[in-house]
Every structure is written in structure tokens, then in C-alpha cells.
Amino acid sequence: MPDDQQTPQPPQHQDHQPGSEAAMDPQPQGRMENWKPSGKLAGKTALVTGGDSGIGRAVAIGFAKEGADVAVLYFDEHEDAAETKRLVEAAGRRCLTIAGDIGDAGFAARAVDEAASGLGGRIDILVNNAAEQHVCEDFAQIEEAQVERTFRTNILGMFWVTKAALKHMPAGSAIINTTSITAFKGSPQLIDYASTKGAILAFTRSLSQALWEQKRIRVNAVAPGPIWTPLIPASFDAEKTARHGESAGMGRAGQPDEVAPCYIFLAAESDSSYINGQTLHPNGGAVVNG
Template sequence: MTNDQYSFENPVTRYDSIAPPEQRQPEPGLDRDLKPRADHGEDSYRGAGRLTGRRALITGGDSGIGAATAIAFAREGADVAISYLPDEEPDAERIIALIEQAGRKALALPGDLKDAAYCRSLVERTVEAFGGLDILVNNGGKQVSQDSILDISDEQFDETLTTNVYAMFWITKAAVAQMPPGSTIINTTSIQAYQPSPTLIDYATTKAAINNFSKGLAQQLAPRGIRVNAVAPGPIWTPLQPSYGQPMEKLTQFGQDTPLGRAGQPAELAPAYVFLASGESSYVSGETLGVTGGKPTP
């Protein structure tokens, strides 16, 4: 366990190298039932006013990377809306409470990212609740491992692309129409965009698309003063992994093949999103920031 994100520690031993027990959860998975529990920075993230007065929408904000980002944004001074599947309500309630404990407004937006109308409504409802929107984090995603392309059904392929790519398009299009100059869009891609696992063909395809979408949109929106960037996580311990995101034989050794020798924790991703959302990154757009435990990206 770490003191806070500013503490100077050996990154190899900052967190234990976990060896998760065999476990399965039905999709989408709950952080509440994750063994061991992930660290979202609940007890460690220390804000410094870097996002004071900002208004953020984060998809997949109930657990994992989205939850850590929501906590960090709130402690940096932003009001935060989170979207999540209705089945994830137990996790979402905890994150909403932590946002409010930070003294910020919180907005819970349950629904399914495969629904275009719901995606567009996320922006409308956030603007109505907060008086505007100037940070968008497209983070919600679907990942289901399959040993062979022959095992990937048309339904799974369609749901993965719709959740990971179409939803990003729908939400971003609605958000751009509302965002003032100085706004930022941050999309979650993955090490899978560069080093695709043979068991994650459909998921890795979406992450490469997200990377390309982010770089193209960054050029288009730059004259409007809206920056677009992406974060590429490596193996991060979240409910996505035991809810069929990894084969069981890989789950128990998750993240141990990184140069740092361990899986990352969601709390280690939050500072990357804060940096890209804050004015400190004012000259950064079209960038993909890798947080991969040392796994190289181009």
C-alpha cells in the first residue's frame, strides 16, 4: 500500500505482485467481489486543486480505472458523472459516495453503452446537472477472451465493437457540440492496440480503433481549443479480468510478465488521466500515454 501518488517508491515493490486465486464472475463483474480487492486510491489519492470547477463525465466509472479516475477528479475539484451498467450499482454507489465526500457534485447514470440514445443522453444529463461539460473520459468497455476466432460469435463481436467503439463515437459527437475551448477528451485504449493477445482478437481490434480515432479527432478539434488524448493501460487488476476477460490459466499469473513483474492497480492510472485533463498538458494533444508496467509501445 502506498502513501499517496506523490510518494517516491520502488515501482517494483510499490504494490505486491498479486497471484489471484481462480475465480469467475458473470459479466460485467463487481469490484465488491474481486479477490484480492483493487486499489482505486480511496485511501491514498491526494488532490491539489488541479481540476477546480471542471465538469467531467466518465463511462465505466463504477470500478477499475474509471472509478480511480472519478475519485481523483473529485479530489482535484471536479464535479463527476459516472455511467455504468445497472448490474454494477453496488460498486457505483460506493464511488458516488466518495465523490460526494470530496465535496463535489456526483451524478449516477446507469444504462447500457450499446444503446445510442442512452449514450447521447449522458451528455445532455451531465450538462443539465453541472451546467456544462469540459472533461469527457470514454473508458467503459467489454472484453471477453476466446481461444479461437471460431469461438467468437457474431453477437460477441458486435457487442464488443458497439460498446468500445460505437459508444465512444456517439458520446463524443454529443459532447463536442457542448464543449467550450479548453475542454479535454480522454479515451482508454490499451497495450492490446500494440501487442494484441491471441485470445482477445475482437477487444484488441477495438483498442487499435480507439487509438486511431483519438489521433484523428485531436487534429480536427485542435483549432477549436479542444484537446483529445488517450491512455493505454497494460495489465490492470479490475473486475474485467475474472469476468471472462482472461483465460483462467492466465488469471492466476496476471501481470507477472511485465518488466515491473506485477499487475498495475487502478490507482496508478488515475494520475495519467488527471494530467491529460488538467491545464498542465495544454500542449499535449493526439498523444497516447502508456501506463503499461514497462511493456513497450511504439
């Protein structure tokens, strides 16, 4: 990483979820500019939820550089999605962008079918990455609507998208779910969010067993630590955002470019054909689940 990335980001806050990457200072490193592709996903197709910004953007670009066409599902950050599309196409691959709420089962099913159609009728790689989080300092004050919303986006949406995608996924496909370090360490201010991330672990482990038996599809997860993405200024106040990543073992927030290679590895059968039901931990040095 460049030396200047050891310096904490300045205080900042955004008033809406999921947050805008275009409004962040500094911009996250999420364009995979230093990635050396080897064609390991040549001819593949990928669907990435939450692919408009942050980790999802870096994954979409990384997949494109490795030869995959990409469809991106996102909520409402149209400017970010347009930039992701531009960057994927600059890598020489097709990119579809589809906006809507994956917490709505009907939309999720329609969007997946639209993505599959646009990708030639097949989805080889599914990345379930979309998520939201809301800080609550006093658990006694957590709002029912917030809990339901967080679960609907983070885990129920994952169910709906995956269920809809399976009919488009041939044997040898891969599913990669984004969980979090909070699933292992907990978070006193993000209890509903951490709970959904724990559910994603169980979802990954259970689905990996079911789908290998049924369809020879591998299912794995990635559990990022503190990463500099739009979710951070959209979740925390300005001062806490400025300190994001301080507690990591490496003393700084990670960048999306440092997380995306985990997804490329798990997507590529050439690299990870004997890995199923597992979780990778790009978290800056925390030892978890050991």
C-alpha cells in the same frame, strides 16, 4: 506500492461482464487515498464512462479530489456505482450516476444530456473509458454476436458519447480515451477487443486534429497494461486471473491508482496544454510504439 501488492492475487472468476469490484479479492487500490491534490481541476465538470469501478472509479475520485464535479455512466453494476458516488461525495464534490448501455446511440445521447444538465450545463472533461472483453481461444470459433457487441461497447459507444457531449464542451475542454497495450502488442485470445483498442488510437489521433481546429479541444489517450480491475476476473478463468500481470516488466499487475494520474495530467490544462493526439503508457515497463 505496498510490498503485499507484489504477491499475485488468488484464483477467482466472475460469470458476468463487466464484473463487480465488490466481489474481488483483494480489492483493487482505486480510491486515490495517497493522492496529494492541488486544485488543478477546481470548478471543472467531468463525465466518466465506466466510472463505477476499476480505472474509471480511480479517475472519478482523482478528479473530485482535484476539485471537479463528476458524472458517471455505467452499465449495470449498481453497488459499485453507489460506492463510487459515495467516495466522490466524500471528497467534497457532486456525483451523478447514470445506468445504461452506451452501445445504444439513443441512450448515450440522453445520458450525456442528463449528465450535462446535472453538472450545470457544461462538460469540461470527457473520459471515454467503458469497455468489455471476451476470451476466444480459437479465432475460427469467434461468434458474430460477440464481435458486434465488443465493437458496439468499446468504439461505437465512444463515438455516440463524444458526439453527444461536444455541444456541452467549451473551448479548452479535454477528451481522454482509454485504449490498451493490446492495441500495440496484440492479443491472440482477445482479437476483437484489441481491434477496438486499435480503432480508439486512430479515433483519438483523428479527433484531436478535427476538434483542435474546430473547438480548441484537446484529445488524448491512455493505454494501460495489465491492471487489477473487475474486467479481469470477469474475462478469464481462475488460474489465468491469478497470473494476471506476471508478464509485465515489473512482474505484477498494476493498480487503478497507478493509472488515474495519467488522466488527471491530461485533463489539467495547467499540466498538458501542449499535448494533443498523444497516448500515455502506464503498463509496468513494456516499451511499445518505439
